[in-house]
Amino acid sequence: MVNTPGERVQEQLRRWDILAANDPGSKSKWQAAARLGSLHGKTGGFLGNRKDNANPLLLAIRELLDKQFELSDSLVIDKFIYSRPAADNIVDALSERCDFVVTAIAD
Secondary structure, rough: OOHHHHHHHHHHHOOOOOOOOOOOOOOOOOOOOOOOOOOOEEEEEEEEOOOOOHHHHHHHHHHHHHHOOOOOOOEEEOOOOOOOOOOOHHHHHHHHHOOOOEEOOOH
């Protein structure tokens, strides 16, 4: 039987008696979209996590991407709890309005 990389990591963490830093109760129903050929003229989503440096980092990234790719629009939004996935309504808003999403932790 072959273990996947994720299973091997979980096995190693158990052996060392280390708890994973993610929330085991949060399983996402969302999957990553296909890669875009270009960001030129696209609408970007910027998802923050309410950590002190996340918004300045995301705003700087948004500015750089807009300068380089002439974004048509952007949406900046924060999720409510930094250690949890974004709420469904936030993911829905990003997926309906944006061609791509950038997120940051920035502790």
